[in-house]
Amino acid sequence: MTPSILQSRTGRAVESARPGGVGRRGGSRAVWAVAVLVAACYLAPAFLTSVFQLQVLTVTFLNAALTVGAVLALGYAGLLTLSHGTLYGVGAYITASLITDHGVPFPVAFLLAGVGGAVGGLVLGMASKRVRGDYFALVSLAFTIAVYELMLHWDAVTHGASGFFGIPVTSLFGVQLSGFSAGYYTCLVLLTLTTLFVWRFSRTFAARAMLAVRFDDFAAESMGINAFFTRQLAMALSGALAGFAGAILVATAVFVAPGNFNLLASFNIGLWVIIGGMASIPGAIAAGGLITLLTEEFRFLSHVSVGLLGVLVLIAVYTRGGVLSDLVADRVARRHGRRLTSEAPRA
Amino acid sequence: MLECREISKHFAGVVALDSVDLTVGAGEIVGIIGPNGSGKSTLVNVISGFLPPDGGEVLLGGESLSGLSPTAVRRRGLARTFQNLRLIEPISVLDNLLVGLHLKYTNNNDRYWQWLPATFGGRRARQVDREARELAHRMLEEVGLDHLASERVSNLPYGQKKRLELARAVALEPRMLLLDEPTAGLEPTEAHELVRLIVDVVAASAERGLLLIEHRLEMVLDLCDRVIVLDSGRKVAEGSSEAIAGDRDVIRVYVGDEGVSDAAEG
Numbered sequence: 001m002t003p004s005i006l007q008s009r010t011g012r013a014v015e016s017a018r019p020g021g022v023g024r025r026g027g028s029r030a031v032w033a034v035a036v037l038v039a040a041c042y043l044a045p046a047f048l049t050s051v052f053q054l055q056v057l058t059v060t061f062l063n064a065a066l067t068v069g070a071v072l073a074l075g076y077a078g079l080l081t082l083s084h085g086t087l088y089g090v091g092a093y094i095t096a097s098l099i100t101d102h103g104v105p106f107p108v109a110f111l112l113a114g115v116g117g118a119v120g121g122l123v124l125g126m127a128s129k130r131v132r133g134d135y136f137a138l139v140s141l142a143f144t145i146a147v148y149e150l151m152l153h154w155d156a157v158t159h160g161a162s163g164f165f166g167i168p169v170t171s172l173f174g175v176q177l178s179g180f181s182a183g184y185y186t187c188l189v190l191l192t193l194t195t196l197f198v199w200r201f202s203r204t205f206a207a208r209a210m211l212a213v214r215f216d217d218f219a220a221e222s223m224g225i226n227a228f229f230t231r232q233l234a235m236a237l238s239g240a241l242a243g244f245a246g247a248i249l250v251a252t253a254v255f256v257a258p259g260n261f262n263l264l265a266s267f268n269i270g271l272w273v274i275i276g277g278m279a280s281i282p283g284a285i286a287a288g289g290l291i292t293l294l295t296e297e298f299r300f301l302s303h304v305s306v307g308l309l310g311v312l313v314l315i316a317v318y319t320r321g322g323v324l325s326d327l328v329a330d331r332v333a334r335r336h337g338r339r340l341t342s343e344a345p346r347a
Numbered sequence: 348m349l350e351c352r353e354i355s356k357h358f359a360g361v362v363a364l365d366s367v368d369l370t371v372g373a374g375e376i377v378g379i380i381g382p383n384g385s386g387k388s389t390l391v392n393v394i395s396g397f398l399p400p401d402g403g404e405v406l407l408g409g410e411s412l413s414g415l416s417p418t419a420v421r422r423r424g425l426a427r428t429f430q431n432l433r434l435i436e437p438i439s440v441l442d443n444l445l446v447g448l449h450l451k452y453t454n455n456n457d458r459y460w461q462w463l464p465a466t467f468g469g470r471r472a473r474q475v476d477r478e479a480r481e482l483a484h485r486m487l488e489e490v491g492l493d494h495l496a497s498e499r500v501s502n503l504p505y506g507q508k509k510r511l512e513l514a515r516a517v518a519l520e521p522r523m524l525l526l527d528e529p530t531a532g533l534e535p536t537e538a539h540e541l542v543r544l545i546v547d548v549v550a551a552s553a554e555r556g557l558l559l560i561e562h563r564l565e566m567v568l569d570l571c572d573r574v575i576v577l578d579s580g581r582k583v584a585e586g587s588s589e590a591i592a593g594d595r596d597v598i599r600v601y602v603g604d605e606g607v608s609d610a611a612e613g
Contacts, residue, residue, distance in 0.1 A: 197466065203476070205445070205453045206462035212435050212446045219433035222395065223515070224421035224450040229459065 061187035067288030069241030075279035077234030078214030089261025091246025117243020125235030163257030183252035355402035378567035381577035396420035426521035447515035
């Protein structure tokens with residue numbers, strides 16, 4: 001078959017997208033681009049003299065890692081959760097409480113934060129047995145508000161509205177995690193590991209089952225896929241990744257308060273995933289990272305930024321999802337000709 | 348192989364199936380014909396576990412399928428296709444087939460945690476992944492779609508989607524296969540090719556039973572060892588293709604003019 005007979009939607013000849021075909025070359029270029037970008041991130045502190053810039057990048061990495069974790073629940077399993085920021089908060093509170101009030105060493109607290117996030121995800125995921133789509137979003141909204149109120153008022157454990165201040169300096173295997181450049185590297189490592197995990201996971205049968213369940217759970221079940229287990233796996237993994245990110249927040253920031261984990265935090269993460277293109281890992285990093293970076297750098301424009309986000313959402317809706325992914329990340333995301341990024345969420 | 352005993356199903360007072368008996372032996376191809384609304388698709392949905400029957404029992408290889416979910420029915424070796432295609436459109440052809448192979452590589456033996464080794468590497472996991480992909484490519488080759496393996500399903504023409512759904516259904520070599528109007532919406536030439544594919548690929552296994560629901564009379568009579576005629580949820584005739592084909596009156600009376608004109612078209 002000549003390439004002109006059947007072209008993929010992007011106009012690329014089908015033949016070139018075959019594994020091991022011409023597409024390989026495009027893939028290796030993408031690998032180089034990613035390698036250069038990662039190297040630049042790891043070397044940046046040597047050249048950055050401004051502490052402010054370092055901190056901005058630290059938050060950028062943390063938010064990008066959060067967004068990548070949310071991709072599993074939102075993008076792969078299609079669960080419209082507005083609670084990712086809450087599970088992040090659960091991880092943060094577990095860590096903060098354990099290391100300040102109970103003297104638990106950080107590595108243990110870190111693991112328990114992941115477990116806490118996963119359990120939170122599973123509790124919320126129970127609702128997917130009954131409700132889907134927009135209704136699941138509403139349930140997760142209630143979950144987010146309930147946990148937020150708990151953080152605010154369960155003084156004995158959460159220290160109420162003031163949260164945790166003066167969290168002891170954390171270290172992992174003798175390496176101190178807080179401090180400006182240590183915090184930078186900690187968050188960068190978190191982003192790297194989260195991305196590697198999600199990327200590796202995205203190639204498994206379980207990840208494909210999640211996509212099948214998201215797009216047609218009827219067909220998925222006729223294929224022998226357990227839809228509920230698949231959704232719960234997505235919620236647990238997403239929750240665990242959020243919990244780990246929460247632990248890292250505690251390790252790198254000096255305080256934790258309920259305000260970090262309100263509805264807006266969860267809403268933003270969901271927004272970044274949608275703008276990034278739902279099931280796109282590079283899209284999630286680009287959206288979560290760039291939007292954080294821009295909001296931090298242009299704080300003096302904060303009154304406009306909300307409006308700009310609104311415009312982005314409208315574009316995302318009208319282009320059926322995936323603004324950034326269609327422009328930039330999709331070229332990187334394409335592997336084995338797979339293109340998952342331009343599909344709007346389906347109820 | 349497959350045995351239906353007095354299957355009944357009502358929808359809000361409307362009788363969709365009225366004590367339908369049916370058997371499909373190993374290696375046998377049985378066709379079901381009948382006009383729209385005669386209960387053909389309801390029967391498929393009941394057998395495959397998507398609808399619970401109001402009465403009667405479905406047995407597969409002597410084992411009751413009553414009360415089992417579609418997932419559980421699939422695990423016992425009964426696969427189906429859908430009248431309206433149900434492929435996962437936004438992902439690639441190869442990935443769709445891999446979804447069809449899900450059971451074999453994950454939870455067939457409760458290997459729910461297959462994603463763990465697959466995510467964290469390990470030579471064994473990589474080997475399994477390579478095997479699965481090779482098998483998927485072989486299946487695609489058999490239905491003539493391997494050159495489109497990396498194409499998004501939504502970019503495929505309808506006829507090729509039908510082929511893909513067929514390949515996905517037989518990927519795990521089910522012992523019983525239900526095809527719900529496999530040639531619906533196809534051009535006569537495409538339909539003819541698909542029938543050939545069914546003979547070559549689907550019915551290739553001597554052990555596999557095949558239940559075929561069709562509108563095209565000619566195709567059913569060509570392909571099937573035995574034909575069952577349904578009307579308003581009741582079985583009104585059953586016999587060899589020759590007997591049914593010879594008895595044009597049966598068709599005129601029970602399938603109606605539609606069936607006769609279908610036969611003329613097909």
